[in-house]
Amino acid sequence: MTTPTAPTTTAAETPPSSLIARWWPERVTAARPDLLLAALGVGVVAAILLPDNAIGLGLLIVLTCGGLAIWLASPRRTAPWSWVAAGLSLPLAATTVLRDNPGFTFIAVAVAGALGATSCTGARTLPGIVAAVAAWPFSALRGLPLLDRTIKAMARQGRTWSVLRTAAVSLVLLLVFGGLLASADAVLGSWASRLVPELSDMVVFRTFTLVFFTGITLTGLYLAINPPHVDRIRGGSPRIPMWEWAVPLGVVIAIFVAFIAAQAAAMFGGHDYVLRTTGVTYAESAREGFGQLTVATALVLLLVAGVRARGRADSDRERRVMTVMNAALCLLTLVVVASALRRMALYQEAFGYTVLRVSVDLFEIWLGVVVLAVLVSLFTPTRRWLGRTVLVSAALVTIIWSVGNTSAWVAERNIDRWEATGSLDERYLARLPADAAPAIHESALPREVKACILRASPSPDASDDGLPGWNLARERAADIRAQYPAPRTCTLSTD
Numbered sequence: 001m002t003t004p005t006a007p008t009t010t011a012a013e014t015p016p017s018s019l020i021a022r023w024w025p026e027r028v029t030a031a032r033p034d035l036l037l038a039a040l041g042v043g044v045v046a047a048i049l050l051p052d053n054a055i056g057l058g059l060l061i062v063l064t065c066g067g068l069a070i071w072l073a074s075p076r077r078t079a080p081w082s083w084v085a086a087g088l089s090l091p092l093a094a095t096t097v098l099r100d101n102p103g104f105t106f107i108a109v110a111v112a113g114a115l116g117a118t119s120c121t122g123a124r125t126l127p128g129i130v131a132a133v134a135a136w137p138f139s140a141l142r143g144l145p146l147l148d149r150t151i152k153a154m155a156r157q158g159r160t161w162s163v164l165r166t167a168a169v170s171l172v173l174l175l176v177f178g179g180l181l182a183s184a185d186a187v188l189g190s191w192a193s194r195l196v197p198e199l200s201d202m203v204v205f206r207t208f209t210l211v212f213f214t215g216i217t218l219t220g221l222y223l224a225i226n227p228p229h230v231d232r233i234r235g236g237s238p239r240i241p242m243w244e245w246a247v248p249l250g251v252v253i254a255i256f257v258a259f260i261a262a263q264a265a266a267m268f269g270g271h272d273y274v275l276r277t278t279g280v281t282y283a284e285s286a287r288e289g290f291g292q293l294t295v296a297t298a299l300v301l302l303l304v305a306g307v308r309a310r311g312r313a314d315s316d317r318e319r320r321v322m323t324v325m326n327a328a329l330c331l332l333t334l335v336v337v338a339s340a341l342r343r344m345a346l347y348q349e350a351f352g353y354t355v356l357r358v359s360v361d362l363f364e365i366w367l368g369v370v371v372l373a374v375l376v377s378l379f380t381p382t383r384r385w386l387g388r389t390v391l392v393s394a395a396l397v398t399i400i401w402s403v404g405n406t407s408a409w410v411a412e413r414n415i416d417r418w419e420a421t422g423s424l425d426e427r428y429l430a431r432l433p434a435d436a437a438p439a440i441h442e443s444a445l446p447r448e449v450k451a452c453i454l455r456a457s458p459s460p461d462a463s464d465d466g467l468p469g470w471n472l473a474r475e476r477a478a479d480i481r482a483q484y485p486a487p488r489t490c491t492l493s494t495d
Contacts (some may be wrong), residue, residue: 024135024142024228031153035221038069041173043214046207049468050213055105060096060483061108066217067093074120074224080123082387085115088395090284097403100434100473111398117222118391121227126387128231135228136219137228143222179400199414207302242318245311249325252303256332263339290347293340294360297367300333304374325380330375339367352425353434355415358406366397407435415443426492430456441480454481 042065049058071077071086092115095108114133117123123132135142182189304326313319344361370390377383412427418424428454429440440453457477 002136005170020142022229023232024226025224026142026146028225029146029149031150032221032225033150033154035069035073035225036147036150036154036218038073039214039218042066042069042217043210043212046213049208051202053204053466053469054471054474055096056469056471056474057097058236059105060093061468062091063096063112066213066220069217070116070120070220070224073221076119076122076224076227079119079122082119085119088112088392088399089115091399091403097470097472098493099407099479100471101402101407104406108398108402109393113376113392115395117223118388120224121230123230123365124232124384124387125233126390127233129232129387131228131233135230136223139219139222140215143219143226144243146220146222146226154368165293175479209326217412239312240310241312242321244308244446246321246325249303249307249329251325253298253329253332254327256329256336260332260335260339274345282293285368290340290343290360290364293336294364294367297333297340297364297371300329301370301374304329311393327375327378330378332369333371334368334375337364337371340364348413349417352423353410353430354416355406355410355430359401360396360408364399364408366393369397407432408439411436411439412443415439417444419444425494426453427494429453430492431458433457434471434473437473437477437480441483447484448487451484451487454484455486455490456492457481 037352042062045065046062049061067089072081074082089112092108092112093457095105113136115130116133118129119130121132121135123129182191194419233439307322307326311322313322341361343362344357344364348357370393371387373386373393376448377386411432414424414429424445429436434457437454437457440450443450445453454477
C-alpha cells in the first residue's frame with residue numbers, strides 16, 4: 001500500500017529567502033513520481049525508435065509524447081495562449097515527416113520548444129520569452145531538490161525500489177571486482193569474455209538517447225509545474241538623459257537617409273550608373289550589400305528597444321520626440337528591408353535561386369514584420385502584446401519555410417529561369433533534398449535530364465527506412481525515382 005504524498009506547498013507558505021527563490025518560487029514541492037515515470041517513458045520510446053533510423057515518424061512520436069506530457073502537467077494548459085502555442089507547434093513538429101532536410105527540422109523543433117516554454121510560463125514580453133526559453137535547461141538545476149524528494153518517496157513505496165537499488169549496487173560491484181580479477185587471471189578472463197557480451201556502439205547510443213530525452217522531458221515537466229516569474233524581468237530605471245539618446249538616434253537616422261538617397265540614385269541611374277560609379281555590376285552590388293542590410297535591420301531593433309527601455313523622457317515634449325525619432329527610424333528601416341529584398345531578387349535573377357538565398361529572404365521579411373510591429377507599438381498604450389506577436393510571426397515564417405517546401409519552390413524557380421534563359425545548374429538541383437523531387441518530375445525538363453538529376457540526388461533510399469524512419473518526402477522521391485531508369489551516361493552541368 002502506498003503512503004500518501006505530502007500536500008503541495010505554495011510559494012505563499014514558504015517565503016522566498018533569496019533572489020532566485022523570489023524570481024523562481026517552487027510552488028509544487030510534493031514528490032511527483034508520475035512525472036518522473038512519464039519522462040522515463042518518453043526516454044524509453046526515444047531509445048527504441050530513434051537510433052539506427054532516419055529522421056521521420058519515430059521522432060514525431062517522441063516529440064508528441066513529450067509535448068503531450070508537458071502540456072498535461074501544466075496548470076496553464078487551458079489558457080488561450082496554450083492552445084495557440086499547441087496549434088502552431090503541431091505543423092512545426094510535422095516537419096519531421098513532411099520534409100527531408102535536417103536543418104529545417106532542427107529549426108522547426110527549436111521554435112516549437114520556444115512556444116512550449118512560453119506556454120508553460122505564460123511569458124508575454126520579449127525579455128520574458130527569452131527568459132522562459134533559458135529557464136528550460138536551467139530547470140535541470142532548479143528541479144534537483146524535487147527530483148531528490150521524488151526518488152526518496154519512490155524508495156519508500158514497497159519493495160520495488162529496494163530491489164532495483166540492490167540490483168544496481170550488485171551490478172556495480174560485479175563490474176568492479178569482476179573486471180579486476182578477470183584482468184588478473186587469464187583463465188578467469190577467458191571465462192568472462194565468453195559470458196559477458198560486448199557492448200556495441202548501438203547499445204551505447206540507445207543509452208545516451210534514453211538519458212537525453214528523459215532529461216529534456218523531465219526539465220520541461222518541472223518548468224510546467226514550477227514556472228518562474230519571467231515577465232518580472234526589468235531593466236534598471238531609465239537614466240540616460242535626452243541628449244545622450246537623441247543625438248545617436250539622429251546620427252543613425254541621417255545615415256539611413258543617405259543610404260536611401262544612394263539607392264534612389266542607383267535606381268534612376270540604372271545599371272550603367274552603378275557600374276560607372278562602383279566598378280561592380282548591379283547583381284554583384286546586390287550580393288555584397290544584403291548581409292550588411294540584414295545586420296543593420298537587426299541592430300535597429302536593438303537600438304529602438306534600448307532607447308525605449310533606458311532613455312529618460314521627463315516631459316510630454318521629450319516623450320513625443322522619442323516616439324517620433326523611433327518611428328522615423330522604423331520607417332526608414334522598412335525601406336532598408338525593401339531594398340535588401342530587392343537586392344537579393346536581382347541577384348537571384350542573375351545567378352539563380354538557392355535554398356540559402358530564399359531562407360535569408362524569409363528571415364529579412366520576418367525582421368520587417370518585427371520592425372512593423374515595433375512601429376505600431378510606439379503608438380499603443382501597452383506593449384505586452386509585442387513579445388507574443390514576434391514569436392507567432394517567427395513560428396508562421398518557419399512553417400512557411402519548412403512545411404511550405406522551400407526546396408521544391410527553389411527547384412521550380414530555377415526551372416522557370418531555364419525556360420526563360422536556357423541556363424540551368426543541374427548539379428545544384430541534384431544536391432537538393434528529396435523534397436524537390438516532385439517539382440523536378442513535374443517540370444518541363446527533358447526526361448534524360450530529370451533522370452540524371454534524380455538519380456544523382458544524395459537523399460537516402462526510402463526502402464532503407466523502417467517504420468520509425470518513415471518520411472513522406474523520401475517516400476514520394478523513391479516512387480518518382482523508380483520511374484526513371486539509371487541513364488548510361490550522365491553529365492550534370494553547372495550554371
